[in-house]
Amino acid sequence: MTAIGQSLPRKEDPRLLRGAGRFGDDLQRPGQLHARIVRAPQAHGVLRSVDVSMAVAAPGVVRVLTAADLPDDPRIPVRLTVQGIELTEHLQPVLARETVRYVGEPVAVVLAEDPYLAEDAAELVALDIDQLPVAMDADAGTVAAEFELGFGDTDAAFAEAEHVVELDFDVGRHSAVPLEPRTLLVEPDRATGALEVFGMTKVPVFNRGVLASMLDIDEARIRVHAMDAGGGFGVRGEFYPEDFLVAWLALHTGRPVKWTEDRAEHLVAVNHSRQQQHRISAAFAADGRLLGLRADVAHDNGAYCRTHGIIVPELTLAMLPGPYRVPAYRGRIAVVLTNKTPCGTYRAPGRFEGTVVREQLLDMAADQLGVDPVQLRRRNLLEPAELPHTRPMSTLGTDVVLDAADYPGLLDAAVAEAKRLGYYAQVEQSRAAGKRVGLGVAMFLEKSGLGPQETADVSVGTSGAVRVHSGGTSLGQGIETVLGQITADGLGVSAADVTVINGDTALQPFGAGSWASRSTVVGGGAVHEAALAVRERAIEVAARILEVAVADLTLHDGVVEVRGAPGQRVSLAEVARACQPGSAWLYAGEPAGLAARRRFEVAHMTYPYGAHLAVVELDEQTGGVRVLRYLVAYEVGRAINPELVRGQLIGGVAQGVGGALSEEFGYDESGQPQAVTFMDYLMPTAAEIPEVDVLVTENAPSADNPLGAKGAGEGGLTAAGAALANAVRNALGEAGSVARLPMTPARVRAMLAGEAG
Amino acid sequence: MTAIGQSLPRKEDPRLLRGAGRFGDDLQRPGQLHARIVRAPQAHGVLRSVDVSMAVAAPGVVRVLTAADLPDDPRIPVRLTVQGIELTEHLQPVLARETVRYVGEPVAVVLAEDPYLAEDAAELVALDIDQLPVAMDADAGTVAAEFELGFGDTDAAFAEAEHVVELDFDVGRHSAVPLEPRTLLVEPDRATGALEVFGMTKVPVFNRGVLASMLDIDEARIRVHAMDAGGGFGVRGEFYPEDFLVAWLALHTGRPVKWTEDRAEHLVAVNHSRQQQHRISAAFAADGRLLGLRADVAHDNGAYCRTHGIIVPELTLAMLPGPYRVPAYRGRIAVVLTNKTPCGTYRAPGRFEGTVVREQLLDMAADQLGVDPVQLRRRNLLEPAELPHTRPMSTLGTDVVLDAADYPGLLDAAVAEAKRLGYYAQVEQSRAAGKRVGLGVAMFLEKSGLGPQETADVSVGTSGAVRVHSGGTSLGQGIETVLGQITADGLGVSAADVTVINGDTALQPFGAGSWASRSTVVGGGAVHEAALAVRERAIEVAARILEVAVADLTLHDGVVEVRGAPGQRVSLAEVARACQPGSAWLYAGEPAGLAARRRFEVAHMTYPYGAHLAVVELDEQTGGVRVLRYLVAYEVGRAINPELVRGQLIGGVAQGVGGALSEEFGYDESGQPQAVTFMDYLMPTAAEIPEVDVLVTENAPSADNPLGAKGAGEGGLTAAGAALANAVRNALGEAGSVARLPMTPARVRAMLAGEAG
Incomplete structure (x- = not known):
């Protein structure tokens, strides 16, 4: 049985749960x-x-x-x-x-x-x-950079449109705030x-x-x-x-x-993130077909450009069309310097922002066009047959090529799951009981597996213990577990025999790090290839010891044995000892050690996707938003450890709820920050986080990496603002739009009073 | 100008002299x-x-x-x-x-x-x-092992001998006692x-x-x-x-x-060492030709066999014939356990012991045969034309194959140098002045460059800095300096750009360590090959950058340039950057980094050799021995850093003086150690150590390693007991022999009184 696909317990947990972690x-x-x-x-x-x-x-x-x-x-x-x-x-x-x-x-x-x-x-x-x-908002700041991305003829698209829908939407300034x-x-x-x-x-x-x-x-x-x-989340x-x-x-x-x-x-x-002002407009044909999309964004970058430069603005524009068929697109963004803490990435950078804006617009359009919001999305999602789909843009230095996917299938599955779980029925019942509830659906496109490369070393010690030096780092995401499973699968050992050591530049000088949901895809790809190389090498040396042909040997459960003659076998430990310098089994000049280093390179990213469905209830007195139900449906290509994928998605929702409802770095007009303690910067607590239903699909494995994996690090967060904004809008009734995150009680009260959100 | 052969300052010194070393x-x-x-x-x-x-x-x-x-x-x-x-x-x-x-x-x-x-x-x-x-000497102890080495027909040799010379000689129990x-x-x-x-x-x-x-x-x-x-010296x-x-x-x-x-x-x-009782006899023809040699040794190993097992006894026997033509040899040794601290190696293990016994015997034989001691040696030394000379024995797991040498030439050079420096004249003058002086000459054979292998990694960083992870360790011998010079020479950079990091098992998991005078020979061989491999790789990548053929490029002073077009060049730093993962200059699947690991393997050891000449003066009142003059002549094959070779030899003499004259671990009859402080264990001080004259020759480079080097770690000590014992014997007059080291004042007084030494 292969280790891949099993929800093995996390290798990280014993040390972390027993207080033996080293912070x-x-x-x-x-x-x-x-x-x-x-x-x-x-x-x-x-x-x-x-x-x-x-x-x-x-x-x-x-x-x-x-x-x-x-x-x-x-x-x-x-x-x-x-x-x-x-x-x-x-x-x-x-x-x-x-x-x-x-x-x-x-x-x-x-x-x-x-x-x-x-x-x-x-x-x-x-x-x-x-x-x-002081310059405290984007309108008053200095433009550090300004650029456009896009394709197609948006002027023509808007000229021929039957419906044009427009939205101004501000995403508030918040950030990851890791535990440590x-x-x-x-x-x-x-x-x-x-x-x-x-x-x-x-x-x-x-x-x-x-x-x-x-x-x-x-x-x-x-x-x-x-x-x-204690968590990384980009910052x-x-x-x-x-x-x-x-x-x-x-x-x-x-x-x-x-x-x-x-x-x-x-x-x-630490890096702030997210704060952007968006003006977005969409052109639709009479039948609801999306003809074109325009976005004009001001990105409040704070006082300096930090290590991320303008990558969050670029990602905002590049990912804004999402999983939809957009014939013409023009995005423009101004990166503005203000007298605030400088910005960088935060989990799902650019996508959290773009997704909430786009998906709110689609709900508004559905109303204007008089169609069901899910149907409008369904009509405009790229079909599997249209993939791979190249958008003539690049981001993070790679061309945008949407790979294998079934966006409509995922959306259908998500809605069906929500129905099965009673989301829709609950909304009807609550409304019948006079409650202000709403349901929001949001689709999203993610990116993952950024290259250009990752390097991994896999080696077998003389006791048979397997060691991996990967280029990723352990930020709580379970990388040691996942890479251990990939190694076990590739090499032919038990995952329990594998130790993954990350983040030591002396042990792995070519590591590219853990970010951009790349660890499993690119890091895993490198580990997989290194494990296969070690397997091949073990069989080669075992063939000398057993005096048989390489082709006659198999390696499983840490043992190389002759096919059909299971008594003829050597353990990996024995093979490792035969590879020590000075061993008689080594040829002159042949490298010693049972080990391999491999570099895995990718030309493109792989694009996971999903849908969030949220049911919320508004408190008309306080303006408080309570999240009643929450579903994340996510296509991960291949889940190395399904439980860890679930964990990533649920954790993402928790952060998304914070960003959508409460977290905000406020400043007064003189530039004094107003949120410098947890009394003012309102992190969600367990009381605010809903139970999260998770539907992970493995219907569209990536063709660009040997595991078929798509990253899972960010999709729990990407559409959280979008689903919650859509749910709040739905609860408010269908006039107007939510125009700003976070949807704090004060803002919701204003919206309930008919003022702009 | 190549870095090899220069007496560059030691890389180790800045940290050690400024108190920044880390002990x-x-x-x-x-x-x-x-x-x-x-x-x-x-x-x-x-x-x-x-x-x-x-x-x-x-x-x-x-x-x-x-x-x-x-x-x-x-x-x-x-x-x-x-x-x-x-x-x-x-x-x-x-x-x-x-x-x-x-x-x-x-x-x-x-x-x-x-x-x-x-x-x-x-x-x-x-x-x-x-x-x-308790068993406090070899006669009373338990025999843990007993074995013989030898070749030829000793019975026949002794039967046909004109002269048989016999000697009982005890070497006392002493050891390295490093500073730290x-x-x-x-x-x-x-x-x-x-x-x-x-x-x-x-x-x-x-x-x-x-x-x-x-x-x-x-x-x-x-x-x-x-x-x-603070020094290692084997213990x-x-x-x-x-x-x-x-x-x-x-x-x-x-x-x-x-x-x-x-x-x-x-x-x-810590390991004791040296204590052996020897009975040795030699058979000579009338013309002074050595016909055969017999040795019967009891090795007092203390209470247990430690990590060296019985290697010191084995080396004693295997090296006892020295650089001489010995047609028949039979050595037998009993390894005896006694109730003392267990033993191990100490710099020149087995050779210090065997050399003093053999060389004392030769001086006795010269007297008996009525020939000059130097002439007797000259007559019996192997001639260059007789080399390589295989002795049908093995030690340290390798066959004894004496490689290129000019033993007679070295002896002649040593005597000539001593004459030039006035040793002989001083003896004559001192004797004329009524002083008890004596001159001793001793030849010795050393071994070095024990394999079977050493591994080295050489890499170039993106700043152009070169790093070496060798398998040796830094014990004060200057290994960082020497390997730096070898790297600089092989790669084509300045020695100042090379940093050697030793002794970290994570950085060099295949290191075989520093002992047996192997660091320069075997470690240096590995470093040399790795440096050449990096050079080759740098030229290969530079050829892509410069768009020329590999054959058109040279690498020197850290720059790869086109022959005849010195303007067309890239620095090693640029080449190193071009080798980083993700670089456009790297081919798919090509290993990243400008680095190489190489393993250097040797089948045999290489055998350096030399002569010691000592002039001593005896104090007839106290029995004190004053060392007036001391010369070490040593064939090193190739001196990577001549000053370090000198340092090794002089330091060896210092330890040799201690072992020959004062250091001894005494025990009382109940087994209580009598030397547990420096009041009782008498290390020589600067007052006891003579100025040492050094003559290093490079006439017989080793053919077994690319540098031609022979090790230099032990030869300063090997014949120190021998030369001093011969000098004391000479000072005493030519009756009898010295029969025991150390030649403490009490023992010398006894010898002066005509008792056994």
Whole structure:
């Protein structure tokens, strides 16, 4: 029985559930110093002076670092560049030099013998700032970049349209807020100037390269260890100013330096996301056929371009047409700098935003056209026969080629499942009982499996234990379990015999990291190929030992045996020992070890898809939205571990509920953030999260990877705003539209009162 | 200009001279526990009981481990086995169970929160021991193994001899006593059961395997980091009981465990060496031709067979004929267990012992035959035309094949150099002034470059920095410098751009370690081949970038350029970037990275050789021996770094002076060690060590490795006992012989008084 497709228990759980996980803050090094970042208290101003004299004299302070101590003006480069877009002047400096641009911007670092002394001394750093006018929304900001994507003749499409539907929709500023704030420990080797960096779970190899380049040392002198992390969701593990500052201080003091941010810092320092203003319009023929789509988007990027550059705006535009047949499309986006925390990706970046806007528009159109919203979608979804479908656009450096799918089938299945589960009946009954309930349906297209490559090493030890060094990192998604199953399947061993070690740049120097729902697809592809290569090698060496032809051998359950003669066998452990240097079984010059490294490359992404159905009830008194029922239907190509796919989807819904209903980074007119504690930044709790029904289908395996897998990391979130907005709109009655997320009680009350949402 | 052959400054020195080296005891881990070994206070007895009750209750004690806590009876396996010799019953247990067999044998381990509490509590462990009779010399001990080596018809040789010379000679018990006692830190990962082991500098990969097997876990879960070490000399870094005990405790407590031995422990716990009783006889023809040689040796191995098994006895016999033409040879050795600290190798194992005996015998024979001692040697040395010369014996698992050499040439050169430096004149003048001076000459044969293999990884980072992960370890011998030079030469870069990282089992899992003077020969061979492979690969990729044929390119000074068109060039850094995954210059499936791993295998050892000349003066009142002049002449094949060769030879002489004149582990008749501090174990100081003249020749490069190198690690010591004994004999006058090392003042006084030495 193959390990793939089984819901094996997570390899990660024993350590995490027993308190033996190792998070950044668990780590201590003797003699470590503690860093505290001094952050700008104003949103925009000229930094006249940074007076560190009192801080330097404070007890326990070892050093206070300001921009003046750094010879150049180090700025954090963009990880995901978009060709032809120049962002250099908007990159974030590691410390503000002449100007501060958002509340929370790093201005100085205090290094002290303990974290409390560091925090006390940080308050003694005196900043002299001449206030400048602030830009707090996209209309008032500076345009850093502006670009269009699209295809077809939208003018003609709109000219011939029978119906044109238009919508203005704002998505609010929110972000991932993982359970664990960031933490870093950098330990220098005084002898060699080498640095061991603990933290940075997401793209450790990339970050190692950035750090090496910014510190001007060879990357091999830096070893990054990704740690266990309390979730990533896109925001954690990118290269932030602190990643440079802590490493610089360790290198220059020769002592270990530790930094752990508190929640208030986290909420102003880590990437924000999502905030966009959309004007979208669609042209329909009389029969409901979608003829064209136009979108005009303003993306409020905060004060700087960080590592994601303008990839979220690009993804917004590239993914906005979704799974529909769109003959003509024109999307334009302005990336605007404002005096807020800079932005980056957050799980389903660009898709959460685009999907809510598009799907709300489709519900409005259904009303205008007088057709059922599901029918309108059904009519416009691409049919399986139309796939693969190339859209003449590219995003993340790859052409948009929608691969094997059955969008209508998935939608039908989702609706049928919701009916079977009583969603529709419940709505009717509740309405009959006088309750304000609504049902929303939203389709979405996801992307996953971003390349260009991932590398994996699979090796068998002399005890027969199998070890995998993959390029992904363990962010809670279960990558160790999934890659273990893939290895077990490819090699012919039990998944229990496989240990997956991720995120150590010394052990896997070519890792591309865990993001963009790529770990199973691309990371898994590499692991699969490496496991097959080890299998082949094991059989080759076993053939020497058993004195039979390679073709006569099979490998299963950790044993190579002669077909039809099961007594003639060697264990993988024996084969591994026969591969040790000095073994008589090795040929001269033949590489030792029972191991293989393989690189798996993909030209395109693979596009999973799905539908969300939500039933909500509005409280007319408070404006509160209660989510009564929730279904995610999702096509995953092939589920390596079905239970983990379910977990990913349910977790995504939880975050989606937050973004749709409550989470928002507010600012006052002077640029002071209004949500710097959990009293103001309203994360959903277990009370707000519904039971989630999940329907995972495996009807459209990807042809681009040997497993057929499509990523599962984001689809639980992608259409959550859309389904909930559609459900709320449905509950409100069919006039107008929801025009803004989050749908907070105050906004819902306003909508109930007939004001714009 | 090639880097090979230059006396470049040592790469190791900046860190070591600035106090930035990292020794085991420098390392601390939060929450670490400290181990203290409870050692047997008696030399032989039945261990009736080990009462830990008081120790367990002592302040700060976390655990007390005794043999009863270990389910089986773990014993440390032999690293260097000799076929056909079974030693299992004599292997050392990690903790004494029923019997104690030497003073210092581990009986229990106390684990406490600090090292002082651990030491206090260790004194509370009550041992009930029924004393047994002790065997304190080889005549009284148990024979663990007995074997013969030899060739030719010795009976016939002795029958036809004109002269037979016979000598009884004892070599005393001494050992390396490196500057730094052993230290270990083992850090467990509670999540995975993995262990990070810091220490064990010598054979980390082998030790990892032993530890994995004894703990019954996969070897990949153990990562050994060799640390800087205050010298190794063979004794340090072997697998000792403490290596198991500390790791076992870390694994079973889940906390880091540290152990650092004190000097008193070190002197009874670390391998002793050298102690042998020899009866040797030689048959000569009338013309001084050596016809045959017989040796009968008793090797006092102490209480157990440790990791070296019986390799020192084997080497004693195999190397005893030296560089001479010996038509018939028969050596017999008895390996005897006594109630002393067990033995292992110490720099020049077996050769120091055999050389002093053989060379003393030759001086005696010269007297008997009435010829000059140098002339007698000259007459019997193998001539270059007789080489390679196979002796039908094997040692260390390889056949004895003496490779290219010019023994007579070296001896002539050494004597000429000593004359040039005024040695002979000084002796004459001193004698004329009434002083008791003597000159001793000794020839020796060394072995080096033991295989069967070594593995090396060479890689180029994207900054152009070159990194080497070799299988050797850095014990003070300058391996990082030498391998850096070899890499620079092979690859075509400056040695300054090369960093050599040794002794990390995760980075180089196939390393065979640093011992047996193998690092330059076998390790260097692997590095050389890996560097050439990287060079070839760099040229291959550069050819794509430059769009020229591979044959048109050269690589030097870190740049690949077109021959005759020096403007057309790419740097190694650019080539390394072109080899990154995702690069357009890489073909599909082609391994990424600018790197190569190569294994270098050798079938035979290579045999360096040399001569020592010593001038001594005896103090007739005290019996003190003052070394006035000292010359080492040494054939190294090829000196990668001549200054390091000089350093090796001079350091060897220093240790040789100690072993020849003062160092000795004495025991009383009950088995109590008499030398457990430096008050009793007399290391030579700078006052006792002469200026050493060094003559390094490169006349006989080895044909078995691409560098032509012969090892240089031991030859400074090999003939030191021999030259000094011959010099003392010469000073005493030509009656009789020296019969024992060390030649302590008391023994010299006795010899001056006409008693046996």
